[in-house]
Every structure is written in structure tokens, then in C-alpha cells.
Amino acid sequence: MSQLSMSPTPARDSLVSVSGLAKSFGDHTVLRSIDFEVAPGSVTVLIGPSGSGKTTVLRSLNALDVADAGRIRIGDVEVDFADRPVTKKQVAALRAQSGMVFQAHHLFPHLSVLENLTAGPVLAQRRDRDEAETEARQLLRLVGLAEKADAYPFQLSGGQQQRVGIARALAVRPKLMLFDEPTSALDPELVGEVLKVMKDLAAQGWTMVVVTHEIRFAQQVADQVLFLDGGVIVERGTPAEVLTHPGTERARQFLHRILDPLD
Amino acid sequence: MSQLSMSPTPARDSLVSVSGLAKSFGDHTVLRSIDFEVAPGSVTVLIGPSGSGKTTVLRSLNALDVADAGRIRIGDVEVDFADRPVTKKQVAALRAQSGMVFQAHHLFPHLSVLENLTAGPVLAQRRDRDEAETEARQLLRLVGLAEKADAYPFQLSGGQQQRVGIARALAVRPKLMLFDEPTSALDPELVGEVLKVMKDLAAQGWTMVVVTHEIRFAQQVADQVLFLDGGVIVERGTPAEVLTHPGTERARQFLHRILDPLD
Amino acid sequence: SSGGSDLQAVKSAGILRVGTEGTYSPFSFHDPRTNQLTGYDVEVAKAVADKLGVKVQYVETPWDAIFAGLTSNRFDAVVNQVTKNPERSGLYGLSSTYTWSEGVIATRADDSSITSLGALKGRKSAQSLTSNWAEVAKDAGAQVESVEGFTQAITLLKQSRVDATVNDSLAVLDYQKSTGDQGVKIAGKTGDVSEQVVATRKGSDLVAAIDKALAQLKSDGTLKKLSEKYFGSDVTVKPTA
Amino acid sequence: MNEQTTQLILDSLGPLLRATVTSTIPLTIISFVLGLVVALGVALMRLSKVRVVSGIARVYISVIRGTPLLLQLFIIFYGLPALGVQFDPFPAAVIAFTLNVGGYAAEVIRSAILSVPKGQWEAASTVGMGYATTLRRVVLPQAARTAIPPLSNTLISLVKDTSLASTIQVTELLRVAQEAAAPTYQFFALYGVAAVYYWVVCLALSFGQSGLERRQNRYVAA
Amino acid sequence: MNEQTTQLILDSLGPLLRATVTSTIPLTIISFVLGLVVALGVALMRLSKVRVVSGIARVYISVIRGTPLLLQLFIIFYGLPALGVQFDPFPAAVIAFTLNVGGYAAEVIRSAILSVPKGQWEAASTVGMGYATTLRRVVLPQAARTAIPPLSNTLISLVKDTSLASTIQVTELLRVAQEAAAPTYQFFALYGVAAVYYWVVCLALSFGQSGLERRQNRYVAA
Ligand SMILES: Nc1ncnc2c1ncn2[C@@H]1O[C@H](COP(=O)(O)OP(=O)(O)OP(=O)(O)O)[C@@H](O)[C@H]1O
């Protein structure tokens, strides 16, 4: 039997707990057996080569991809993917725990910035529109875009679009924020503004899992760093441990190539 | 009268000479008055904030955008854009002097890698197909992709696609190579492979004008750095002068934001 | 047969529904001044309904669909110059003949090479397939060009793309009368006679009632009067030559 | 053109206009709107992962697009009564045209839905929207942009196809032209007048299309 | 269905098949191929920066799409002789259908050309290609991918539209069905047979379309 407990559970150490997570697309095994925990209020940074499965981990946490095996618990919701079939209700319950920020923002182009933020609360969560708008304006202030409420996405710069994407994810009041390379599609000058917003969220105590190649951000903000390779977590620890003194040759090479592309 | 001299001229110091270059789109003035020289065999790096006109400078050199005023000379071809109308023949003559590598590579998706390289020589320059193919294979070896001759672009990684783009530009034997942010759309791990190819080209004596945010590449490879802001070159000099000790506040801020996004 | 009694249905509804083209002058068309449906067949249908003691209701339907309309009970009878032939007799309930017409050959006015059916051999003749004049022309050895209707046949004739068209004398006469066209003449007769009837569904008991009505209209002179009004002669009796 | 023909044409202008306004245009609009509803349903079926459902939609589309519209009209008007279902001319025409538009527009709508990036579906689901809400509030408004030009083709074809309704006793524009032409054999002249009316209606619709497209483009960069 | 009707249908199968193969299909193919050539020309004119040129293309497209095909056939067959130009039925039909396809397909081709990223034009010009070479070697091969589905719609419509050629004396499928039906007025039954033939032809074309699309997709990721 699938387990889906939505009743309050006793306080635990971790907000997120992942164990034995596995996922294949057809013949291609992408995640082998992923285990990790995320403490409430902490920042976890996922790094690793292209194709190593970073995005798939985030998408599994958000149930955009449904894992083949393993368990994911976020807050009070736990889904055991070994029990088939995983129901729509389970998927929805798990998904509701986290907000997702995509690399290519995926803002709704036909809605204004404010409407992008209220779409989730009003259309999906059936919250009061006025209340949702008030909260949305607060979130826009948080990401420094209070005056852009009525603009359409195409009227914003890439960095501004990405900040709206963050605000939209926050608007549904998730327990956990997931970021998938939120700065990699940005002009280098605009990277800073998005990283700063993320740093602020971390400082305010939001629990975050972040895929990024911004090593400096990881060093300054992360509580734990996971290095993924071939669908397995091959290194884990504090930024100092993983980024400065990697234990494996693979991680050393990877970090070297990112930090010194010309050598 | 427009001047278009294609006859050999006495050797000059510079391969490229740009003076008084100006360009507007509608009301919006993008380039005000750009002057610079490029010595044969040298590498010029253009940096500057988004929208400052870097791409427009390159596109003007390649005559993809036709300037409103000013003169451009590349090798033996000189066009004075003050003389209207600028003829198609002038545009074609100027364009034939340089090869262009785009940020989004723009490979021809329906042609194989080899066909991408021979399209210019065979279809446009009417060179012998066998000879063009032999030369194309040499170029593929140069960019480290000899074994990919028969692949289609979609079968290559981003870094490989970009290297094919470079080889394609070289295939028409230009006097000057133009690069517009050739690494900014790439995975961080792949940036290195493209920069290395460009470094090799520079070492072989190709004349290059490169728009890039890879400050380290500029420091190692550039002979001159131009800092563009608001359609004007506000700083110029060696990498040490412009990158390490910028004279203007604007350039200082810009470099700071790129090098320290989190501050 | 369509099950119960058609006659009973018509009587109890008090309406005879008649399928007719509405675009076939002078038999069934709209008067340009009043826009009312009128014509020889239209008036015959009205007279038949009168004799049956019911009102008439016209259902205007293109020729191609007119028998589909009859079969699917959109109306009770077709009054639209339906020509009798053995195939049709097998499929539908056909009344007695209410109009006889002669076949004529129409040519360009300046063409004197065709005066009889025999002269059609090897020549081009434009024929509407839905009339049996196509058969007549083909049997005479003419090369038949199919057209949609009489107007197109005349157009081709005048453009010298065909040499003749074989049709009902009534149709040709009406064309000449209403357009005043001097470019076309009647060059000869075919010697064929065709019989126009009212069509009902196969096995319908309406046929007998319509036959009776037609006989009455013939004997009281109504049919003759209508014929003379539209054609200037009596075409409701079998021609003798 | 002689005087008589000119007079005939002038006399016909009024009746033909009346037929256009009272018959051709309403028939077009009603059938098109209902047809879009059918098309959306068929498009969603065609996109279904359940093979039987998408199979049914496939067959429907194939039959509708593979057979002449005239025959579809005939079957509904003259054929269905054999099964005991009888419609008056106008409703029969509306049904036939609706089903026809449903088949053609289904493919347009399907491909417009597919043209909306998958990321939009995912973004909607991350903020908690279900299938129906995502479709209605996120995907269809964006799909409209892609769908408008081909749908306006369908609409403009429909305007002219309504002329086939004359074969099932609907007195529309072409039928009135035929009636006016019959007594004088001037089919050519009156078809010409009808053609001009059709053209004007189609022109008006094209302008409508441009307007809609402009409205749709308000949220994308120039 | 009674015995007589069944016999009639069976007897007609051969002649209708012959008409399909010797007339409907060649008429469709010839007109479509020539129509594509016209369409490409009109599309390029419509894309021209010279306003007069693009204006002419606009008017052409608007008239062709705004008026019934039947009337276009009539004008070319019955109308042009008044100006001293006379065509036989088959050539007249080919001309009319070619011009018609030219108008409809022009818009398809134009939008397919526009769907090829501007970067492809620029990349081609940087390696020295001119307008014609770029169009032929770079843009059209890519535009084909976008254009095939809507063009196959145009083709499938054309199959059924060729039935209108019967009105100008071309002995095609529908005409043969009418001929077979005339003596007994069994139009309905024989139109049904014709519809099945049309459907089969359209089905075959749809399969052809899928094949072409697959071929086109060989150079893009799955
Ligand atoms: N929907 C899918 N179908 C098939 N294969 C997939 C799918 N999604 C991802 N993959 C494959 O799974 C592997 C891991 O993908 P994933 O996107 O998780 O990697 P990543 O670490 O995020 O890489 P990147 O840094 O390039 O974003 C890749 O080989 C990818 O091709």
C-alpha cells in the first residue's frame, strides 16, 4: 500500500528526506540510488556534470517526474514510489510541498506579473483574490520588483523575469524551494541580482535545494553540497569539504574545468 | 561617390580600420562614433554592458547591419557609409572579408557537419567540391571534431556545435574572424573547449575581434581591449590597462559586477 | 412503399408537398417581379392539389437531390419535367403523362450544316446528363459533351465549342423568347417524343389519385389552358407527326 | 454588358444582400462557433494517451476531411430520415457544417496546443493547477495566437461552403442568385454578383482576423 | 437497399475507379505541383519590401480565397472566351485549380519561410550566399518541415475540389457517378461510392504526409 500521511507528525530533524530514489527513462538509468536529508531552513546545493541527473532530482522532488523506486518525504507528506501505482492525489500532495524555479523561468506570457503570482493561489488554491494580490505585492517587494506588477513578462529583463519566477514559486507558500540553474540563462551582469534575492531568502530561513554552477554562491550560502555524477551522489559535505578539498578525481576535474576553463 | 577599392593597396599597419561608425535603429542611436584599428594577427576583445552596442559593432563589420555613417576598411576593401546608397556589391565585398561566429551558432540543421562547412565554399564561392571537402576536414581536425564530419548538428553537444560554427566561419577563408559571445550559451563545463580552440587560432596568427564576458580569456589572449558603453568606446588599451586598472567608474562597476556577482 | 398510405397522409395533413427545382424556366422558376415561385409545372402541381382537395406546398430542391428528397419523404411528389423511362418506372411510382415534348436540334443561326439527327454524326453536342436527350444525341453518333444545364449548353454552342445541343422544344423556345437571342436557331427535329410525368415513391397510392386528377384536368381544359399560357400551343396531348 | 443584364444585376442586389445577411452569415457563424466546440473536444481526444479515445478522434477527422462536404450534407438531410431522424433544412445544415468544421479545426487546435511549450504545463502544475485549469487559463490563451490564422482560413472556407446548403433546401446566397438567374438564363452575371458578396464577407473576416491577431500580440515583444 | 441499387453500385465500381485513376488523380497532381510553383512566387512577392509587389500578391490571395472555386472555374472556362481566350476542359480545370492552390498555398509557404529563424539567413549570408542560394539551399528545405502539414490539407481539399471540374465538362470521378446515376436518379447511392473513393485517395495522401514528415524529421532530435 502506498503511504500518504497528511496528518501532523511529530517534529523531525529534517524537512526533506530522500532515500533509494531511482529513475530511468526507457533503458536509460538516470538516477541510481539517491539518499539525502535537508534540514529545515538549510540550503542544499547540487552540483555535477551535465547529464548527471541534477534536474531529475529536483523534478522528482516536485513530482514533475515520477520516480521508479525510493521514498521522498517533504514535511508531512511521504510517498513510497515502490508502491504502484502512484496516484494523482499523491503526486499532487507531494508537489504542493515545494515551489520550483526553472532555468528558463516559464512565466505565463499572457498574464501580467501580478497575475503570474496570483494564478497559483487564486486559480489552484482557491484563495481570496484580494488577499492573494496583497501577498503577491509583498513578494514583489521582496524580489525588488514592486513597480513591475502590471508589466507583462516580455517587458522585463532576463534577471527581472527570473526574479518574478522566484516570487511566483513563493506565492503558493511552499515548504521547500527548488531552483534549477536559475542564473545560467542570464547575462553575466544580471546574475548578481538573482543570486542576491536567493541569498536573502536563505537568510530569512527558507529551505532551499539549488542546482547551480555558481561555485561562489555555494561557498557563501550552502549548508551542504552534493556532487552528483552518473546518477549517484559521489561526494557530500560542507562547501569547504566538497568544493575546496574534493575527495574524488571526478569532482576535482569538474571543479577545475569550471573554475579554470582555459587550462 | 562610394569608394570600393578592391585592387591591392600598399601594406598598411592595420588590417581593420573603423572610423566615425554610427548606427541607429529608428530613433534609437546604438553606435555614436566608433573608431578603432586592428593590427593583423592581433586579438581585440570588446566588452561592455548589455545593450551597449557590442553586437552591433560586429554586425557592422560583417555588413549584416549597414552603418549610417563612418568608414570601415578591412584589408583592401573600404566602404564609406556616408555615401548613399551603399550598394549590394559593396556590402558583399565587405562581408566576404570576415567570418562570423554567432552566440547561437546558427548551424544549418538540415546539413551534415561537413556540408555545413562546404556550403560557403561550394555554393557561394563556387570552389571545387573535392578541394573544399579536403579543406573542411582539415578545419574539423583543427577544432577537434574530425570524426563528426557526417553527424547532424542536433547530434552534437553545445560546445561541439559552437566549434563547428567556428570551423564553418573559417571555411570561407576570411581575413578576419568575428566572435559574438561564442561561449555564453554553453554549459560551464563546455566553455573551456571553445575558448581553447579560439586561443589556438590566436596563436596561429588569425586576426580576431571577440565579444565576450570571459575576462580571463581577455586577460590571457587579447592584444587590445575595448570597453563599450552607450555606443561609445569609453576605455581602450591592453588587458592590464582596461581590465585591471579601469579608468572610468562605469567600467569599474561593470567588471566588479561580473567578477563578484554576490557583493 | 413508404409504409402506410401516402394518400391518407396527404389528405389528413391537407397538404400535397411537391418537390421542384425553382430554377428551371419556364417550368419552375421565380417571377423576377414578385419573386413568387411560378411556371408551368408549378401551376400543374397546384391544379392537381386542387383536384385532390388539398393545399400545395412547394419544396425547392436542386435536381441532383430531388429524388433523394422524394425517397427520404421530404415531399410526396416531384413535378419538374420528369421524363418517363424504364429504369425510372422500376424505381418510382410514375403518373400518366401530362406533357409531351419533341426533341429538337439547336445550332448556331449561321450554321446550315445540320438539319437532322443524321447530320450529328461525329459532331459535338452539349448535353445535360440528367435529361435523356443525351441518350438521343449519343445514339445519333454525336460526340456528347456533358454540361450542368441548358444555359451552359447554349453558352458552349455560341462559343463554337460544340456544334449543337439536342433538347426539348419547349426549353429552346422559352430560351429564345426570354433572351431574344438571335444567335441560336432550331435546326431540325429529332423525331423523338418524350413524356413528362409526376413521380411519387414506388408503390404509393398517390399515383392513382394523381392520375385521376390529371384526367380531370385534361377533360376540363385546365391543362390545355396552362399549356397555351406558357408555350402558345397545346403540349398536353400526344403529337401526331 | 447590355442594358437588360445591368438591370437584372441591379434588381438582384437587394435580394442577394438579404440572403447574405439572413442566411449565409448566420449559418456561417452558428456553425463555426459550434464547430469550434466540437473541434476542441476532438483535439483533446486526439491528444489523449488512451489509444481508443485518440483512435476514435483520428477516424472522425479522417472521415470528415476525406469525404466531400456535399455528401456529408446529403447524409444528414436525406440519409438520416431512413434511421428515423429528420431535421429541417437549416438545422441539418448547421449540424453538417458543425461536424465538418469540427474535423478540420480539430487538427489546427491540436497543433496549436502542442505549440505551447511543455514548460508552461509544468509551470502551471508546480503552482498547483490541474489539467482543466491549466488548459483553460494557461494553454488555450497562448494556443489561440497560433491557431487564429489557420482557423480564419477554416472560417473563410466555411463562408463559401455554405453555398452547398442550397442543395438541402436552405435559401442562401447562391440559391437566390440561381433563382434570379433562371428566368433570364443570366447565370454568369448573377454568379458574379454572388462572388462579390462572398468576397466582401471574406474581406470583412480577414480584417477581423488582423484585429484579433494584433490583440493577441499585445503581450509579446514587437 | 434493394437489389437493383446494389447491382447499380457494383456495376459502377469499375468505371468510377477508372475515372479516379485517369482523371481525378492526374488533375489533382498536376494542379498541385503547378500550384506550388505559383504559390512560391506569390509568397515571395508577398514578402517583398516593394509595396506594389506585395500589394499585388495580397490582392491575388484575397480574391482567390474570397470567392468560390466554382466561380473561378466558370470564369476561366465560360468567361475567358468572351475575351478571345479559349481553353479545353482539362487545361481550363488545371489552370483554375493551379491558381486556386497558388492562392491558398502562398500563405502557407510564406509563414513557413517566416518560421525559419532569421539567424539562418544571416549565417548563410556570412558564408557568402546570396538571396536565391540561401532560399534554395538553406531556407526552403527547413521551411518544408513547417509547411508539409498545412500543404497536405490543401492537397486533400484539392482532391475533393476536383469534383467541381465536372461542371466544366471534365469527366472525373463525380461526373462518372452522376452519369451512372442519371437514368435512375440514384444519385445518393453513387455519390456514396464516389465518397469512398475520395476517402481512399485522401487516406493514401495522409500516409504519404506522415512518411514525408518522418523524413523531414531525420535531422532533428526526437
Ligand atoms: N524526459 C526524458 N526522457 C529521456 N531522457 C531524459 C529525460 N529527461 C532527462 N533525460 C536524460 O537523463 C539524463 C539526466 O538528465 P538531467 O536533466 O537530470 O541532467 P542534469 O544533471 O540536469 O544536466 P544539465 O546540467 O545538462 O542540466 C540525461 O542523460 C538526459 O538526457
Ligand SMILES: Nc1ncnc2c1ncn2[C@@H]1O[C@H](COP(=O)(O)OP(=O)(O)OP(=O)(O)O)[C@@H](O)[C@H]1O
Ligand atoms: N534590429 C534592431 N532593431 C532595433 N533595435 C535594435 C536592433 N538591434 C539592436 N538593437 C538595439 O540596439 C542596442 C544595442 O544592441 P546590441 O545587440 O549591439 O547590444 P550588445 O552590446 O551586443 O548587448 P548584449 O550584451 O545584450 O548582447 C540595444 O538597445 C538593442 O535593443
Ligand SMILES: [Mg+2]
Ligand atoms: Mg539540468
Ligand SMILES: [Mg+2]
Ligand atoms: Mg550582443
